[in-house]
Amino acid sequence: xxxxxxxxxxxxxxxxxxxxxxxxxxxxxxxxxxxxxxxxxxxxxxxxxxxxxxxxxxxxxxxxxxxxxxxxxxxxxxxxxxxxxxxxxxxxxxxxxxxxxxxxxxxxxxxxxxxx
Amino acid sequence: xxxxxxxxxxxxxxxxxxxxxxxxxxxxxxxxxxxxxxxxxxxxxxxxxxxxxxxxxxxxxxxxxxxxxxxxxxxxxxxxxxxxxxxxxxxxxxxxxxxxxxxxxxxxxxxxx
Numbered sequence: 001x002x003x004x005x006x007x008x009x010x011x012x013x014x015x016x017x018x019x020x021x022x023x024x025x026x027x028x029x030x031x032x033x034x035x036x037x038x039x040x041x042x043x044x045x046x047x048x049x050x051x052x053x054x055x056x057x058x059x060x061x062x063x064x065x066x067x068x069x070x071x072x073x074x075x076x077x078x079x080x081x082x083x084x085x086x087x088x089x090x091x092x093x094x095x096x097x098x099x100x101x102x103x104x105x106x107x108x109x110x111x112x113x114x115x116x
Numbered sequence: 117x118x119x120x121x122x123x124x125x126x127x128x129x130x131x132x133x134x135x136x137x138x139x140x141x142x143x144x145x146x147x148x149x150x151x152x153x154x155x156x157x158x159x160x161x162x163x164x165x166x167x168x169x170x171x172x173x174x175x176x177x178x179x180x181x182x183x184x185x186x187x188x189x190x191x192x193x194x195x196x197x198x199x200x201x202x203x204x205x206x207x208x209x210x211x212x213x214x215x216x217x218x219x220x221x222x223x224x225x226x227x228x229x
Contacts, residue, residue, distance in 0.1 A: 043206075107161075109158070
């Protein structure tokens with residue numbers, strides 16, 4: 001499968017623990033996005049990268065959240081000192097930007113985080 | 117603020133019925149519009165998109181959508197639904213100079229045999 005892959009698919013953690021998720025985008029895509037989706041809501045933008053540069057962060061992304069894309073390929077999203085309100089599906093997507101145009105975003109299957 | 121409004125949260129139809137899901141966006145400038153679908157247990161997949169040109173766009177599986185700029189709408193239609201269309205449908209847009217999708221809250225469609 002050459003789509004966007006995310007690992008793990010499910011994560012259960014105790015409140016206060018740190019968690020890290022990984023996303024591998026489609027290989028030729030230079031843009032990578034993180035979204036969060038809670039029950040009954042559409043995905044909400046968290047942050048995006050163009051190659052290795054993090055170009056935009058949502059106000060939803062508190063200082064407990066950090067994302068990296070060190071070599072412009074895979075990305076990690078870390079949540080420190082998790083809270084029950086962090087329970088959600090974390091979605092990764094990628095797209096290709098070139099000549100001022102952006103293709104549609106392709107989504108992974110998500111990582112479902114449950115904080116107990 | 118940019119937003120997307122999907123009017124129906126839950127829709128139940130019988131097979132062969134016609135479908136129309138409403139979507140209105142809030143933004144005054146140029147937009148690119150999308151409908152994504154999420155089948156049970158699967159990831160979000162693109163159904164169709166509008167970037168420019170003919171405002172009536174056709175997507176996969178017999179779906180189509182019409183962009184009406186004056187109404188800020190991008191309604192999704194299918195003349196005859198199938199049981200396999202049971203899924204959640206999300207309308208989304210990206211602004212002309214923007215970098216992120218803004219999604220609606222989704223419409224859960226259930227098609228009964």
